[in-house]
Amino acid sequence: MEITVEVGTEEQKELIRQELAFFVELCETIENPPKITGIWVPSDFDKTVNTLQGTTDYLSEREHLAIAKNVIQEQGTALVFSPLLFTDSHDNHTRLQIYIHEFWHTLNKEIFPEIPKDSLANHEYFQNLYILFDEYSANRKSFELTEKFYPDVSKRYKRLTRNSVIGFLGNIMQSEEHYKYILKEIHEFRFHADVSIFLKNTREIFDLIAKSLVYFYSYVHHDRKHERLIKFLNKSKFIDENAFALVEFLKVKFEEGETDLSDGLIYLKNFMKGFGVEFEDKPGGLYCHVLDI
Numbered sequence: 001m002e003i004t005v006e007v008g009t010e011e012q013k014e015l016i017r018q019e020l021a022f023f024v025e026l027c028e029t030i031e032n033p034p035k036i037t038g039i040w041v042p043s044d045f046d047k048t049v050n051t052l053q054g055t056t057d058y059l060s061e062r063e064h065l066a067i068a069k070n071v072i073q074e075q076g077t078a079l080v081f082s083p084l085l086f087t088d089s090h091d092n093h094t095r096l097q098i099y100i101h102e103f104w105h106t107l108n109k110e111i112f113p114e115i116p117k118d119s120l121a122n123h124e125y126f127q128n129l130y131i132l133f134d135e136y137s138a139n140r141k142s143f144e145l146t147e148k149f150y151p152d153v154s155k156r157y158k159r160l161t162r163n164s165v166i167g168f169l170g171n172i173m174q175s176e177e178h179y180k181y182i183l184k185e186i187h188e189f190r191f192h193a194d195v196s197i198f199l200k201n202t203r204e205i206f207d208l209i210a211k212s213l214v215y216f217y218s219y220v221h222h223d224r225k226h227e228r229l230i231k232f233l234n235k236s237k238f239i240d241e242n243a244f245a246l247v248e249f250l251k252v253k254f255e256e257g258e259t260d261l262s263d264g265l266i267y268l269k270n271f272m273k274g275f276g277v278e279f280e281d282k283p284g285g286l287y288c289h290v291l292d293i
Contacts, residue, residue: 001023001024001027001036001037001038001039002038002039003017003020003021003038003039004038004039004040004041004042005017005020005041006040006041006042006043006083007041007042007043007083007086008086012086016041016086019092019095020039020041020081020099022096022099023036023039023079023099023103026103032110034076034077034103034106034107034109034110035075035076035077035106035110036076036077036078036079036106037073037075037076037077037078038078038079039078039079039080039081040052040078040079040080040081041080041081041082041083041085041086042080042083043083045060045067045069045080045081045082045083045084046058046059046060048080049069049071049080052071052073052078052080053071053072053073060082064167064168064171065084066082067081067082067084067085067098068080068081068082068085068098068101068102069102070102070105070106072109076106077105077106077109079102079103079106081098081102085098089156090156090160091154091156091157092150092154093146093150093153093154093156093157094154094156094157094160096146096149096150097142097143097146097157097160098142100138100141100142100145100146101138101139101141101142102138104137104138104141104142105134105138108134108137108138108259111259112130112134112259113259113260115127115130119281120279120281120285120286121279121280121281121286121287122265122281124279124286125265125268125269125272125279126261126262126265126268128210128268128272129261129264129265129267129268130261132210132211132214132246132250132268133214133250133253133254133259133261135211135214135215135218136214136215136217136218136247136250136251136254137250137254139214139215139218139219139222140218140221140222140254143218143219143222143223144222161219161223164215164219165216165219165220165226165229166229168212168213168215168216168219169212169216169229169232169233171208171209171212172209172212172213172216172233172235172236172238172239173232173233173235173236175205175209175236175237175238176235176236176237178205178208178209178238179236179237179238179293181202181205182202182205182275182276182293183293185198185201185202185276186198186276186290186291186292186293189290195287195288195290198276198288198290199277199288202275202276202277205275206272206275206277209236209238209275210271213239213243213246213247214247214250216229217247217250217251221247221251237274237293238274238275240274242267242270242271242273242274243271243274245267245270245271246264246267246268246270246271249264249267250264273291273293274293275293276290276291276292276293277289277290277291278291
């Protein structure tokens with residue numbers, strides 16, 4: 001496993017490589033370790049991610065700033081970490097949490113069951129469900145293991161946790177404009193009737209709200225002191241009993257150590273209806289109903 005560091009003095013580069021050797025040591029302790037092709041700390045995070053995944057449009061700064069990225073490759077997964085991780089904003093505690101989070105993603109790729117393709121509609125739902133569970137479980141496990149390793153976490157770790165919880169809650173609370181945008185897209189769909197246009201124009205909103213929801217609840221379920229913030233979720237029209245049922249399902253599966261989500265289709269299906277989407281198998285293939293919300 002090659003570790004490439006492009007930032008800092010030669011001495012700093014060596015210290016970073018020594019810290020990232022954590023992944024090598026971790027893989028050596030696991031019977032069937034994930035296939036990590038390499039680890040990068042590049043000078044240009046976005047450029048390196050785009051190069052590794054063969055894209056040109058990846059941006060780390062959108063609704064929130066990404067400072068680590070799993071890149072799927074033919075022979076395994078490349079781990080890319082932003083040089084921002086090695087500035088004064090972070091320390092050993094915050095970096096360990098991020099390392100474990102990314103490592104857990106690579107483990108999940110190995111242990112998640114293959115999604116059946118006998119139903120195109122169900123395949124679409126389960127793909128989304130496993131993406132959300134992947135994020136939820138990686139966060140929960142990273143908190144659990146970091147705080148086990150560092151029982152007395154640093155001020156930076158506490159500040160990062162607090163800011164992250166508030167940030168994801170903010171994404172959900174400030175979703176009124178996103179709701180109005182989807183209403184507009186539904187209205188326009190009634191005239192152009194092109195499902196692909198509707199899905200393309202609304203996908204980013206679904207991803208933002210759905211991932212912010214599972215990130216937010218990963219903090220709440222890990223530390224009950226954050227429960228006081230749940231009351232603010234009612235400011236979002238996307239959050240209802242279907243959203244709460246979905247995150248409760250993910251919580252139960254994680255805490256039971258389960259990766260079989262076959263009984264969770266209904267939760268994701270009901271949640272997606274809140275974004276105007278319902279998939280169905282038709283003789284001609286996959287069909288998407290655009291619902292009123």
